[in-house]
Every structure is written in C-alpha cells, then in structure tokens.
Amino acid sequence: xQSILETFDELFREAFITIGxxxxxxxxxxxxxxxxxxxxxxxxxxxxxxxxxxxxxxPSDVASLVIKNLQNHPMIDKLEIGGPGFINIYxxxxxxxxxxxxxxxxxxxxxxxxxxxSIIIDYGGANVAKPMHVGHLRSAVIGESIKRILxxxxxxxxxDVHMGDWGLQMGHLISELQIEQPNLPYFDxxxxxxxxxxxxxxxxxxxxxxxxxxxxxxxxDDRMELSRTAxxxxxxxRLGYRALLEHFISVSVAALKVGYGKLxxxxxxxxxxxxxxxxxxxxxKELKLKNITEEDNGxxxxxxxxxxxxxxxPPLMLLASSGAVLYHTTDMATLVDRKETxxxxxxxxxxxxxxxxHFEQVFRAASKAGWFHPxxxxxxxxxxxxxxxxxxxxxxxxxxxxxxxxxxxxNNSARKRLEESGIGIGFDYHERxxxxxxxxxxxLKFADLQNQRLxxxxxxxxxxxxxxxxxxxxxxxxxxxxxSILRKAVSANIVLEDQSIDLSHSSEQQLLIALDAFGKSVSxxxxxxxxxxxxxxxxxxAQAFSRFYADCPILSEEIPKPLQSSRLSLAKLTLLQLExxxxxxxxxxxxxx
RNA sequence: GGGUCCGUAGCUCAACUGGAUAGAGCAGCCGCCUUCUAAGCGGCAGGUUGCAGGUUCGAGUCCUGCCGGGCCCGCCA
Numbered sequence: 001x002q003s004i005l006e007t008f009d010e011l012f013r014e015a016f017i018t019i020g021x022x023x024x025x026x027x028x029x030x031x032x033x034x035x036x037x038x039x040x041x042x043x044x045x046x047x048x049x050x051x052x053x054x055x056x057x058x059p060s061d062v063a064s065l066v067i068k069n070l071q072n073h074p075m076i077d078k079l080e081i082g083g084p085g086f087i088n089i090y091x092x093x094x095x096x097x098x099x100x101x102x103x104x105x106x107x108x109x110x111x112x113x114x115x116x117x118s119i120i121i122d123y124g125g126a127n128v129a130k131p132m133h134v135g136h137l138r139s140a141v142i143g144e145s146i147k148r149i150l151x152x153x154x155x156x157x158x159x160d161v162h163m164g165d166w167g168l169q170m171g172h173l174i175s176e177l178q179i180e181q182p183n184l185p186y187f188d189x190x191x192x193x194x195x196x197x198x199x200x201x202x203x204x205x206x207x208x209x210x211x212x213x214x215x216x217x218x219x220x221d222d223r224m225e226l227s228r229t230a231x232x233x234x235x236x237x238r239l240g241y242r243a244l245l246e247h248f249i250s251v252s253v254a255a256l257k258v259g260y261g262k263l264x265x266x267x268x269x270x271x272x273x274x275x276x277x278x279x280x281x282x283x284x285k286e287l288k289l290k291n292i293t294e295e296d297n298g299x300x301x302x303x304x305x306x307x308x309x310x311x312x313x314p315p316l317m318l319l320a321s322s323g324a325v326l327y328h329t330t331d332m333a334t335l336v337d338r339k340e341t342x343x344x345x346x347x348x349x350x351x352x353x354x355x356x357x358h359f360e361q362v363f364r365a366a367s368k369a370g371w372f373h374p375x376x377x378x379x380x381x382x383x384x385x386x387x388x389x390x391x392x393x394x395x396x397x398x399x400x401x402x403x404x405x406x407x408x409x410x411n412n413s414a415r416k417r418l419e420e421s422g423i424g425i426g427f428d429y430h431e432r433x434x435x436x437x438x439x440x441x442x443x444l445k446f447a448d449l450q451n452q453r454l455x456x457x458x459x460x461x462x463x464x465x466x467x468x469x470x471x472x473x474x475x476x477x478x479x480x481x482x483x484s485i486l487r488k489a490v491s492a493n494i495v496l497e498d499q500s501i502d503l504s505h506s507s508e509q510q511l512l513i514a515l516d517a518f519g520k521s522v523s524x525x526x527x528x529x530x531x532x533x534x535x536x537x538x539x540x541x542a543q544a545f546s547r548f549y550a551d552c553p554i555l556s557e558e559i560p561k562p563l564q565s566s567r568l569s570l571a572k573l574t575l576l577q578l579e580x581x582x583x584x585x586x587x588x589x590x591x592x593x
Numbered sequence: 594g595g596g597u598c599c600g601u602a603g604c605u606c607a608a609c610u611g612g613a614u615a616g617a618g619c620a621g622c623c624g625c626c627u628u629c630u631a632a633g634c635g636g637c638a639g640g641u642u643g644c645a646g647g648u649u650c651g652a653g654u655c656c657u658g659c660c661g662g663g664c665c666c667g668c669c670a
Contacts, residue, residue: 024610027610029609029610029612030609031613032608032616033613033614033616035613039612039613041611041612041613044612044650044651045612045650047650048649048650051650059650082613083612083613084612084613084650084651085650086612086613127670164670166670167669167670168669168670169669169670214669273670296667297667297668298668299667299668301667301668312595312596312666313596313666314666314667315667316667317667317668319668320667320668321668322668324668326667326668326669326670327669327670328667330670352664353597353598353664353665354663354664354665355665355670356597356598356664356665357596357597357665357666358665358670361667381598383598383599383663383664384663384664386663388604391663417632418632420632421630421631421632439632447605450606450607451605451606451607452606452607454598454599455598455599455606456598456599456663456664458605458606460604460605463604463605463618463619466618466619466632467632468618468619468632468633469617469618469619469632470606470617470618470619471618471632473632474618474632474633476632477630477632477633478633480630481629481630481633484629484630485629488629489629520609524609528609532606532607533609536607536608536617539617539618540617543617546633546634547634547635549629549630549633549634550625550633550634550635551634553628553629554629555628555629556628556629558628571629592630593630593632
C-alpha cells in the first residue's frame, strides 16, 4: 500500500543511484505551483556534486539523464525539465485509477501503520476548583487531536488529564473555606473519621474561593502563612484535609467531565497530582541513594545544568526549605507512577510553551535518575491565546471568557447563520439545534488547530464565527453534500459498484491527487505533533472536492452509467477520507445541514 | 542581563529536507443558481518575507549583527 508520491520517490531515488548520485537526491514532493502535480529537485545538487568530483555535469543534463532512465514507465505520463533543472512529473491516468481503487479498499484509508508504541499523552491542563475558560481550549483540542493521530498510526495511546490538585492552591482553598465555615468537622483536629459524604462546597463555591484566597494572600503575609500551613498539613496527611480534598476533586471532576464532554475531548485516565503523593517519600530516598540530590539553602534540589553548558538552567527543586513538595516533585513522582504502571515508550505533554523550561528540568532530572531516556519525554508546547491587541484575551469586562460562554457564542452564531440560509427549515427543531452545535464546535476547533502550534494565537470572535472560506463548517459542508448525493443515489436505485474509476476530467484527477496525500499528511503531522498539517490537507481535499462537485455532475440523467458509478465511487472515497480526517481532528459532522 | 519563540499581502495565517513566479482564507472588485445544498465555484487585485551583512547554483527557511514584540529564568502550579 503505497501512495503515488511514495512510488515516485522510490523510482527517482533509484534513478539517481543508477546514474551515479546519492539516492537521497531523488526525493519527490508535491508541487503546489500549478505547474505539475509532483516535482523532483535533485538535479541541481547532483550537478554540484559532479563539480566537486571534477567532472561537471549541468543540472539540466543531470535531469535529462534521470528522465531518460524513467521514460516509458507505466506510472508516468510525462516528464519535463523546468527552470534550471527541476523535473516536473505528470502521473499517468492509469496510475491514478489504480490508486483510487487501492484507497477505496484500504481499511486504513492510506494511513501508514507504524510499529505500535505505548504512549501516554498528558493534556487538558485542568485544575481543581478552576472553571474551564478559553485558556484551556488549546491543550484540550490539540492534545485530543495528537492522541487520535497517533492512534490512527497504530500506536497504543493513553490520554491522562493529569489535574492540578496538589500544592499551595489546595492550601488556599482549605484555609479560605475555614475562614468562611470554621465549624465544619474537617477543621476539627479531634475528628479523624466519619466525615460527611456530601461535599460542603459546589463548583461555584470553589470557583469563588480560590481567586478570593489567592488575592488575599498576595498582599498579606499572614494570610499566605495560613495557606502554606494548610498545604503542609494536607501533605503530611491530616485526615480532615484529605477528606476535604476528596470532595474538591470529585466536585471538580464532575464539572470537568461536562466541560470536556462538550468539547468532544475524552480522557482514559483522570489522575492528578494527589494520586502520586504516596510515591514521593520512596522516590526521594531513591534519588538520594543515586546521589543526584543536593541540599541548598535548606531545600533539596537536583542540579540539571551540564558542565560547560552556556544555557543557564536552574536546578529542579524536590523539597522546599519548608519541606513542602512542589510542582517539580509531583511531576517527577508522576513519572515514577507511569514507569511502574505502564512503562510507556513515550510520554507526551501538551502544555503551554511557557512551561518549556519546567519540562526541560524535569526531563533532565528523570534522565539523570535513569528512568527515561530524554528522547522518550516530549513537551509539545503551544502559543498563548491573545486578544486582538496581542495581549492575553479578556472579555469586554476585563475577565476571562468561560468555556461555556464561548461555546454559547459559537452555538448561537451557527444557529443564526442556519436560519438565515433557510436551508434547515424543513428539519425539526432538535435536529437544527444539533446541527448548530456541530457547526459551531467545528468552527472553533478548526480555527484553533489550523494554526501552527507555537505561534501565539489571536482569538477573534468575529473571525471565529464566520463560517466561510477556510473554516470547519466548509469541511462539514463538503461532507454533507457527499452524503446527500449518496442518499439520493440510493433512492434512485443507482448501484455503487466500486469496480472501476474513470478520472478523465481534470477535476477528478486533481481530487484523486489530493486524496493520495492523506497518508503523508498524517505521518508528518504525527512526527511533528502538528495537527495543522492535517488541517491543511483536509482543506485541500474539500477544495478539490468542491471543484469536482461543480464540474462533474453525478446524478444527472445525461451522465452515462459507468461514469456515474465511477464518480459516485470517487465521492464515496472522498467521504471516507474526510470523515476519518475530521475524526482525527476531533470534529464531528452532521448527516445534513 | 541570560534563554526562548516570533516578525510574511490591509487583517488572520501557511510554506515539509534550503528549490522555480512566496501560498490560502477574510476584507475589496468582476462573473456563475431552469442542473446533485451558492456556508459553494471561477476570475482580478493585493508582497523589498522587520533591517544589514554572510554561506551557495538557489535563502522566508541556515549563520552573524542590529531593530521590534511575546514568554520564561530555584522555594506558585
């Protein structure tokens, strides 16, 4: 199962070897300049090599030699030299036809299957007690897509939300709750069991308590001390506090499941930092035994700076001088946990790029401890979400935009657009709502995913809710048009034979060439952990399909049966690929819209 | 100060391993619904890739310096 691109790549590598140059010069790539579908650029470099050898051959002569070698190949229609020595490659229509049938019957739709690795992907970035807002969008959406890309390639991937539920933030919550409700049994040191099953707080309480405490502690050392003490007591195992933490976590998880569910994001594990707390004492013993820790100003650290290294990288901090554990510590303990329970080949962290240094420290320390090779630990960062002014996005009132509000904006906007178009008028109310939900969510996710990860992201509600051009809804539109044709074909008793595919029209050929690149796009997106590469591909396919749709009628009476059947198969193939690709991006399409 | 990411069309973004005339979408202009969904299709226009050097057949991409911006830099997570 090989794409046309890969086949040409092999052919040209062989050809370069045949005429005495390194095979790598024969790399073939897609050409997006409207000259030819594919091109090979190795002749210039080959010419350079010949010069060094003292037997100069001009680029165009190298290209001529290569062409001579590949003449009359059944997969090639035409080869020509362009510019200084570019080889333009035109595939034969037969090769496109063969490829179309192959794709139609490939259960992986052209996605190359890799040797399965066991992978944990840590994404979502959720915290206990903090409601989801726009800042949580990217990790969830990008992480989910990377998870699905890797699964599509055959890897075994476990997604872990890995909540922030440990450390000072919990101390803030506990102490703030104590100020509000001092008589709760959790705060009475004499009570050590039989705490109530019902949580004393709900999600709204938590969402209020945390910023309240954090603001109060900022300018008040005594208030901060209360939080620190509560943190330390929680971590040393005070039972009332532990019981309280359980409530905080379960209240938060319930809310998070709803939030992520609305985004179509699913986790296999709902672990958090608190889960690995019991592993910390033994881990510290182990690290001390391995002689990689040091005491420094009362704190326990691991130095991760290499000798003679210019980079000024601070040490990893295992224990604060107060004895409290920190973010570093729990991340290290999480690695111990993952090593023991899953022993994965790879751990991927989809976390804001601002934490790059943190992960560098943890990865180095884990490597020093001998747990993982540095190549096994990967930080997939992404840019921050800013407003139009380039600063972190704020609502008009200056606050953070809640995720639910964002979803509502998308939803309403999609519903309005649906009403304006008048198309959904025959659908019942619930179907219209469901379509609006899917359209809004597709717009949101595609807008997020199509950016290259690392660039900062400008959140512009106006642009997000426009459903024309390179947007999620454009892709859905292509999908539902195909579904509509297939439905009509069924009711007209047109049989889908999938026997032969014609491809005489250039729009049919262009569509097939676009479809052929799917496998490569998934591979590159997987290697680079970059869903935007797949977004680009899907958009190209949808574009090629729209052109085909406009140029090549299918159900019209005037179309001869064999051509009709062929075009129907091509439409079906496009649908299969679009649905798979959208699924990998985490985007759901309606049946009709 | 050190590190890191970035600077591409009016706006938002692409450009894989250094490849031809730097591509899309939006906004603007011109066409296309008696034919499978016009959330569509075709076309026009829009650029000194922040600046200056360097490497080479060839640079948005690699190197050096500068200008501008975001972010990070041991007891928050």
